[in-house]
Amino acid sequence: MEERFEVQRTIAAPPAAVFAVLSDPRGHVAIDSSGMLQSAEGDRVARAGDRFVVHMDRESLNDFPLGKYDVTVVITEFERDAHIQWTVEGAIKPPLEHLYGYRVEAAPEGSLVTSYYDWSRIPDEWRGKGVFPVIPEAGLRATLGILARTVEQPALDLAALTSPGDS
16 A cells, blocks of 8 residues: 655746745745644754644544644755655654655746655554544645645735725
8 A cells, every 4th residue: 555645736837936935944834735734933943853833623533532632753864955844743752654745846837746654654653543644645645736836826815805894
């Protein structure tokens, strides 16, 4: 059985603009299609070994009643403007070692972005429990769509949307 999803999308933005979102903890929250990532604390990552905290809420998946909890994202591979990979550490010890990542390549239209999720290294006791994959392949595709929307369009000006009679 395949234990890895990989999806691609061309995004009309240069690799540096795409990677600016991917290397910022708040960017991970902004593009998350699952609804689990609620907020993040930490600095922009710049190398393997960097970490940041994500405040999670599993309620959006309606699968396991974990409530609100925190995880630490640990960057395992990093090449600026080209590749970022991470694993998640949380309450489960030892960590489960499922990996998430993005590869970003220059393309004529901007960037070819590959998103992947690999759970092939999880401990045997977690196989067959219905926990993995945590995110479906469609979730990776949806996140790439949100990433595209985030970097291709200018920021929404909420003040411009408010008409004078709305205040």
